[in-house]
Amino acid sequence: PIEPSTYLMNVTIGGVERAIGQLEVEPRGNTSASTLVAPASLNDSDSSLTSQSIQSASTERIDVARGDLAIVRIDESGLETALTPENVAGGPDANGIEISMNQLEVRPNQEQQSFLATPENGATVVPDFENDVVFVVWDTSDLPIEGASEDYEVTVTLQGDHSDFVEEDTITARTRVTLVRPTVSMTASNETIYPWDAPTVNVTGESTLAPGSVVELRARAPGQPFLKLVPMTVSENRTIRTNLTFAPEDRGLVFPMWVRDYRDNTETTMRLLESDASLRFVDQETDGTFVTISEVNLSVGGFIRVETADEEVLGTSAYLPPGEHENVIVEFDRRQLTDTELLAIAHADRDGDQNFSSQMDLPYRTNGSVNGSLVADDAMVRLEPDAKTPTPTSTPTTDEPTSTATASTATPYPVVERTPIEPAVAGTNTGIPFSPGLVVIALVVTGFLARRR
Template identity: 35%
Template structure:
């Protein structure tokens, strides 16, 4: 029974001492630990205070470009991109606390070392390296802080879009190196280029052939100094290749490198790349078909975006020898009355916005050289104005476009015309005569003179230039056929006429011409009508083409004024009567 008793005692514990056994002192009951004290331990407190989040819910990136993942975390954190189920599993350890930016280069994800395609934090790749860049898909983003998941987001990798190419041309004066790196994030400043370039496939040798590529997913692949398609070029290739080199000839090829006269101006803000090919060193062949080139943008397997070489976009160019033509707007003879401005125009196949220098030069005794810049318009035309106001007349000059002398040189005649006047024999038409022609360099009048050199009429003011069949009005009536002289005289500074105006002269001889002018006969007086008892109507005077000047003879000095003049018969009778009267008075005296 004793064993059973012992077992029972053990089952009931120390409630009662077992009979027959030595008494064992009871162990003190442990003090229970309050539950609240356990929950307030340091590890649990830290977990409750931890936090973390993404700067945005979801992200989108084009395959081949970079994407920035912004993370806020209260302490050390882990960022997971993808996972084993995506075939792309990378974690990025983020130390400390605060905000961190993790940059993922989707093009470089073929690298075995994740540090080559992730910046920010310490990355670890848990999946095998990719053979090609990460494929388009929605990838999970997971953020853990202190081992506790704090936030989730989605990274969407979109497929690359279509790449296109377009042909342009730009003037040779453009300097690409001045605009490289002038924009944000390494972009070039392309504002000046886009304002100067113009669409077109035909390029004059010496100008730039410009290709504008609309790109997608090539931001991280571009090495502006090397576009050969090699590993150094990140598998990106741009080249200009002759399309028809002819039999037994290798095609000429110009690959975009720093030493091939090819410049690259990226503009990723607008998803564009501008490639400029300086054609000044490209030979021009006689057959136009052999001056055609194909520009292409190609990806090689070094890019990580394609498995084999793939051409993304192409465009074409046709090279031509530069041509320039030039001609005066009127003709090569310029008269002083045609204006002081001498305008010349031209055409060229040089790129619009090209500046050409037009020259006008004379080495005559009064030598001069004038230079004018002319800008080529969109239609290939240009113009320049020369000021001939201070240039001596009677000068021959040479006109040409600098660098294109053989194509454009021509003679220009700055004429100092001899003044001339011509008047033909004629019958006067009333008070007006017709002057057949007059050529007057500086403006003035045609003056009419009689054989005594007295002025008898003139024309109205004549502008500089040639005039034909002009009218000259008589200033005094003429009635007899006579020879008159027409001469050219100068006007005052204000264009008015002076009686003593200086005449134009040629080699010291007054410029003039003479002609016989027939005038209608002078009007005759009509005899006074005999008075009759019956009143008759007063006859109407006969009209004459000239005003008639009537003058009253002056009376002898000391004579008695009379209202009626005496006829000779009356005067003789008066004298005889006076003599008889005196004789009678004498006889009367004697008889007295």
């Protein structure tokens, strides 16, 4: 090989110099490699692969879903004369250039698997020498994968025995490819569409497929043609999204919806409910605290509300699940004391909380239309004979005053407080002297007592 330098060139004919020039040999640039991914449909094109078509369809990332195309971009200058796109399997016919994909994890009792970039292994080499780029387009459909992913490394090797650039085998570029399972997930914003909602649904999901891949969303009622066949394109951040609008005649259908080829992981059941309700309210006798609605049928569940002809609300039933019901009791908030005609109205549980709200839970209407008539029925409700309100009985009164004895709390005898007299001391003449009259009385009493004895 010629060493990188500037060389003088001339053209001599018959010993006569006819032209001169200059040759500049640049050093071979560094080789690098990177991994991109492209949809498998890129290989389905009738036209041959070009650098432009590859770059427009590719996204730079190392994760490649099995079946998609792993694109290896090799930036290299100086290989133009040596590289043969039809043969990069090494050896003299390939000028010592070998491009291969090698399994990184070697499992017990197994050998490392390597695949040369040949058409038999699903590889196509597309050079773009003007821009010093070589693309290797690799169909990963036949590459082995164990578990959720498999790691590979793509290497560009110059073999010393067959290359003019190196004296020994040299890896000039390498890049990693992580092979993953192709997956698609799907979520519907509202699997149940109620009669009062617009028949639309937002479908979103994620996929490991290459950006630009197209998957098909399907919806089909049993025994009927497909309701929807909608293509969805995987975005650069590997998401899918679409908006569906169903026809009015699809109301009442229950059907599966899924992504083709990924039904096990994406199937969901759609329910397009229709507004359908009926009730039967017959004449009856009650005690004025409740009424009984004989038959009720609510397609989406709800309540029965009873009111007077003046639209005065008397009571609301407990929540009734979707389906048929018999002998539904509606208790009144206050007792009805007169015979009157009452109206029972079916209300839908629009907010789904199973608690009645006059603002949210509006009445059912015929044909499911906002312009339809109320689903209602009236009945004459009479009080039972023994439930008539009794005439109040007056309590007799008397003008005679009621006397109340008052217990006396006065002391029966007056109490006179005296200063106690000090006792006389024995052997003294102190004390109170007895008067002569008192002495005479004492003697008379003594004599009287003596005669009685």
